[in-house]
Amino acid sequence: MPELPEVETIVRDLRRLVVGERIASFVADWSGVTGAEPPELVAARVAGARIEGTRRRGKLAILDLDTGEALVISLRMTGKLLSRSADAAADPYVRGHFIFESGRELRFSDTRKFGRIVLVPQQAIRAESADGARAKGALHERLGIEPFSRAFTTSRFARLLTARQRSRLKPLLLDQTFVAGIGNIYANEALYRARIHPLRSAGSLRREQVRALHQAILAALRRAITLRGSSIDDYRDARGRRGRMQREFLVHGREDEPCARCGHAIRKAWVAGRGTYWCPHCQRAPARR
The missing domain is CATH 1.10.8.50 (Helicase, Ruva Protein; domain 3)
Incomplete structure (x- = not known):
């Protein structure tokens, strides 16, 4: 299961690979990948959004969008976030993928289907206060x-x-x-x-x-x-x-x-x-x- 160092590595990679990309579309290859929210609603909310930054909270990878929302991605046991070209070989375990206007993709692969992609307001995942107290949310x-x-x-x-x-x-x-x-x-x-x-x-x-x-x-x-x-x-x-x-x-x-x-x-x-x-x-x- 990816822990802090693994998620931090992925987040730093994505900072170089996807920040500045604009999302053309989101495709759910498995309907459960977005948790309780229907994937078509997530797709509608992220279409046209630009990725402004990446960060980590605990074992969660976070992609901040210019819409004021953020994609919170839990890798759980077997999840991977893979930056790929559109013509890269198919992965049978991809549960959802973002297609960018540049033609590149960000694929969420998860063998065991425990991981999730959730869209939340950025305010819900503010950084800790200076004294380490937990923020509300x-x-x-x-x-x-x-x-x-x-x-x-x-x-x-x-x-x-x-x-x-x-x-x-x-x-x-x-x-x-x-x-x-x-x-x-x-x-x-x-x-x-x-x-x-x-x-x-x-x-x-x-x-x-x-x-x-x-x-x-x-x-x-x-x-x-x-x-x-x-x-x-x-x-x-x-x-x-x-x-x-x-x-x-x-x-x-x-x-x-x-x-x-x-x-x-x-x-x-x-x-x-x-x-x-x-x-x-x-x-x-x-x-x-």
């Missing part, structure tokens, strides 16, 4: 602080952890209302970097561990963006290319392999329904009560 009420926002300081992170002190860290990091954009891969990688067991409670961390986890989250995400995301299964960037972060995983997907720091075998367990990887030596389990 349905989208913001579902999403927590952005890791790369100025508001995501160590002290702010400490307060967020204190507010959820009984929560186990791995499920908490996956909670999009806590911190937006972190998924299973980068939660595993960040906890390993910080030497913190995934089942530790948020309230059990010492001050230096809070600082270490804050820094580890940012380091894991930044490195993944530099390497253009992780292509384990479906993820591709906007040009259809694979990311390279999977070559540098420290712990994710490395069950029974030796820890790069201590040589102990990496372990795997299911936590909150997600595959969780850790080193039993570097990431000591919490004491049982």
